[in-house]
Amino acid sequence: DTAVSQTPKYLVTQMGNDKSIKCEQNLGHDTMYWYKQDSKKFLKIMFSYNNKELIINETVPNRFSPKSPDKAHLNLHINSLELGDSAVYFCASSQDLGRTGTNEKLFFGSGTQLSVL
Amino acid sequence: GIQVEQSPPDLILQEGANSTLRCNFSDSVNNLQWFHQNPWGQLINLFYIPSGTKQNGRLSATTVATERYSLLYISSSQTTDSGVYFCAVDRYNFNKFYFGSGTKLNVKP
Numbered sequence: 001d002t003a004v005s006q007t008p009k010y011l012v013t014q015m016g017n018d019k020s021i022k023c024e025q026n027l028g029h030d031t032m033y034w035y036k037q038d039s040k041k042f043l044k045i046m047f048s049y050n051n052k053e054l055i056i057n058e059t060v061p062n063r064f065s066p067k068s069p070d071k072a073h074l075n076l077h078i079n080s081l082e083l084g085d086s087a088v089y090f091c092a093s094s095q096d097l098g099r100t101g102t103n104e105k106l107f108f109g110s111g112t113q114l115s116v117l
Numbered sequence: 118g119i120q121v122e123q124s125p126p127d128l129i130l131q132e133g134a135n136s137t138l139r140c141n142f143s144d145s146v147n148n149l150q151w152f153h154q155n156p157w158g159q160l161i162n163l164f165y166i167p168s169g170t171k172q173n174g175r176l177s178a179t180t181v182a183t184e185r186y187s188l189l190y191i192s193s194s195q196t197t198d199s200g201v202y203f204c205a206v207d208r209y210n211f212n213k214f215y216f217g218s219g220t221k222l223n224v225k226p
Contacts, residue, residue: 031212041154041201043216055212088158104148106205106214108160
């Protein structure tokens with residue numbers, strides 16, 4: 001079973017469209033994240049959620065809206081897509097890092113390559 | 118935010134060679150992890166190593182937290198080791214990992 005799964009793997013769309021990426025984890029983790037990897041492979045955090053609550057919003061344009069219906073799911077909706085949004089988006093999860101004595105490894109999904117034309 | 122620098126940026130090895138990758142960070146951290154991004158783009162967690170030394174097969178990692186650096190050792194490299202290696206750190210368990218810019222490794226047969 002895939003620990004962190006995200007769909008779709010590839011997303012090609014026109015400027016101005018709205019699209020969503022879905023993410024699910026079956027590891028029982030409390031915290032989920034969205035990361036963006038640009039064309040130079042630089043990874044930067046966008047959002048993190050802990051038990052469905054938004055913890056981090058890293059000055060991401062408000063066209064990006066994460067939604068966490070439960071602690072196993074974190075979806076990313078993007079409105080009015082722009083050329084500069086083209087990147088690979090990774091979902092990740094980890095155990096609550098505020099608790100001691102727990103495995104604090106970060107696990108990534110396989111990524112969604114978004115191409116905006 | 119915390120600065121994470123990795124060196125070297127690029128590394129070419131002949132199969133069987135050993136290598137050391139370095140990660141320097143600008144402030145104290147209590148979580149440090151190493152990742153391998155394979156040529157298909159998948160990010161694999163190699164080590165969770167905020168301090169001390171760990172080994173996993175041909176790979177080992179050492180973090181000297183007081184001196185703010187970590188090292189990843191790859192011994193007897195194989196072509197499947199090719200890809201990009203990232204170091205990521207978090208301070209005070211804020212659920213916010215900062216990534217270095219990576220070391221791109223190419224192991225030639």
